[in-house]
Amino acid sequence: MHCLVLVAHADDESLGAGGTIPKLIKAGWEVSVVIFSEGVVRLRESADDNRSAALQACKILGTNEPHLLGFPDQKLDTIALGDLSQAVLSLDLQPDLIITHADSDLNMDHRITFDVAKIVGRPRKKPVSIICCEIPNTSFWNAMPFHPNYYVDITDTLETKLKAFDSYTQEIMPFPHPWSRRGLELLAEYHGMQAGVRYAEAFRIIRAYEGHLL
Numbered sequence: 001m002h003c004l005v006l007v008a009h010a011d012d013e014s015l016g017a018g019g020t021i022p023k024l025i026k027a028g029w030e031v032s033v034v035i036f037s038e039g040v041v042r043l044r045e046s047a048d049d050n051r052s053a054a055l056q057a058c059k060i061l062g063t064n065e066p067h068l069l070g071f072p073d074q075k076l077d078t079i080a081l082g083d084l085s086q087a088v089l090s091l092d093l094q095p096d097l098i099i100t101h102a103d104s105d106l107n108m109d110h111r112i113t114f115d116v117a118k119i120v121g122r123p124r125k126k127p128v129s130i131i132c133c134e135i136p137n138t139s140f141w142n143a144m145p146f147h148p149n150y151y152v153d154i155t156d157t158l159e160t161k162l163k164a165f166d167s168y169t170q171e172i173m174p175f176p177h178p179w180s181r182r183g184l185e186l187l188a189e190y191h192g193m194q195a196g197v198r199y200a201e202a203f204r205i206i207r208a209y210e211g212h213l214l
Contacts, residue, residue, distance in 0.1 A: 001212070002030045004095035006088065006117050008109035009073060010039040010054035010066070011168045015179070016133030017099050018061060018161030019154025019188065019201045023214055025062045032093050033058055033066040036084065036113060037073040041170075048170040057164040067091060076109045084112065085119045095121070095128060097212050102132035102204060106142035110135065118206070129212035131203040136178030136187055148202035151195035152214055158188055158199045 003024050005013050013021070013033045024031050039051035051068065058066045069087050071079055100117035101110035114132065121128040131150060139146040154161065162181055166172065175182040188199040195202075 001028070001096045002032065002094060003097045003099060004093050004120075005031060005033045006098055006100045006113060006120065007033070007035055008076065008101060008107070008113045009037045009041075010035050010050040010068070011057070011165065011171050012101070012110075012135055013066070014057050014061070014161060014164040014168070015135050015184070016101070017201065018057075018164045019157040019199070020099070020152045020214070021061045021063060022157045022160050023152065023154070027214060031063045032091075032095070033063050034069065034088060034091065034093075035066050036069050036071045036076060036087075036109070038070045039068050041073050043074050050168055050170060053167040053169065056167040060160060060164040060167065074109055076112045081112070081115060081119070084116050088116060088120050094126075096126070097129045097131070099131055099133055099203070101135065102139060102146055104142060104144040104146055105135060105138040107135070107138040110138055121207075127209040127212070129208040130206040131208065131213070132206060134202050136183060140178060146202070146204065148191070148194075148204050150203040150205050150208075150213065151191060151197075151200045152203070153192075153195070153197040153199070154188060154201050155192070155198040158185070161188075
């Protein structure tokens with residue numbers, strides 16, 4: 001089975017599914033991480049290059065090197081949806097499961113990535129499941145709550161998720177920002193409380209088939 005983690009920016013894979021990815025790999029899945037952006041955040045006082053951090057984070061999570069598609073960060077709305085979709089389809093990954101962003105996110109790049117996932121995940125040749133992950137802060141601050149209906153117990157992989165995000169030294173924020181180590185722990189604990197486990201990652205199912213989820 002093959003899972004495509006399709007995200008907009010370097011760090012989204014760790015924030016949204018950093019506990020689930022190593023569980024999929026342990027269960028025998030192949031996991032490919034595809035990142036639309038070039039990995040450089042240019043809309044700040046100085047450009048922050050997260051490309052090496054993405055390589056390190058994916059190594060910690062247990063995947064191969066991520067595919068960085070090279071599109072400009074925070075400007076996916078300037079690219080035709082067909083061009084974005086073709087960039088992913090040209091990789092010919094043939095996923096059974098796509099983990100991507102939620103359409104309720106504040107970040108426009110995230111919402112566009114969600115639309116691309118629906119195009120890439122059309123079940124033309126085989127069934128393709130799609131689930132949306134939660135990116136702390138962009139899902140908190142849009143007046144459109146993230147409504148999960150699927151939970152993954154990450155009690156045994158939370159530390160792996162935190163270590164992967166630790167790679168992004170330019171993105172880590174002090175608590176109480178959601179992108180702090182404590183913030184990520186609290187969110188996992190909150191979803192664990194919802195799901196009846198110690199720590200969990202939360203997802204929203206768009207479409208799912210038997211045998212396609214953990």
